[in-house]
Amino acid sequence: MTGLSVITWIVLLVDAILVGILITQWRNYSRRGRLALLLPTMLIVPMALSVPAAQADFGAMRTEAFCVRCHEMRPYGNSLRSEDEESVPAWHYQNNLVPQRTACYSCHTDYAVFGGTRAKMTGLRHMYVHYLKGAPAEIKLYQPYNTQNCLYCHRPAKNFLESKTHTRKTSIEEMQSGKKSCLECHDVTHVLEGRPREAAE
């Protein structure tokens, strides 16, 4: 049991005591007394529990360990340790260019205002497919990979700006607008064990 779960169990115990007092002694208290007990029970205690619990849970959902709990994702998790030097995900992971603990989330979540929310909705879709429809034999992204996710880190980087291929004005504009994908040139993505290396679409 983690430190956080010990705290949440303690907060739950406090809540149980408050709820017990309110239920069994409701008519023994004046209106003011009821409000004084209801305020912590309905607002303060739920806030004290839900905020850290949600933070911990949403944090746990970002980890690679969480993603690979579904068997169909394990080859993709393993591909991050691939020896293939051309593999973009393996290169990023092994050189710590993305946080290794949250590698899947870092590259597959949009860096926009609602990027995290969209990722949660996509996660619910994954759950639906995994538990109700069954994973397809060949796993594909729901939509083409968002180039902005690459540019978020690479666009201000010195080695990106100094590269002649990247600094041609048309090329940058095309990348920014999404007309040109980074994966058109850097086309080796997840190298799956036992499967032929495929170029990114």
Added chain:
Amino acid sequence: MKLPNREAWAPPRVRAFLGLQFGGMLSLTLSTNVSSPLGLTVTIVLGFTLILAAIILAVAYSWRAGAEVGRQEPPQQSG
């Protein structure tokens, strides 16, 4: 062991929203102890739904209680 006096217990609607609130809290507490994707999703969604339902019910209850007090006739003055 002395049992609490049932006369002092809260009315059913108050018990309902307190029950929902406690259910939500229990679900969120359990969410910090599970690691499976399904368990985590279900406990979080259930927890927040129950807490939200409890708050809505509590507000509706206090609104209705306030309206009932407002409808009561003022006490008759004697003399």
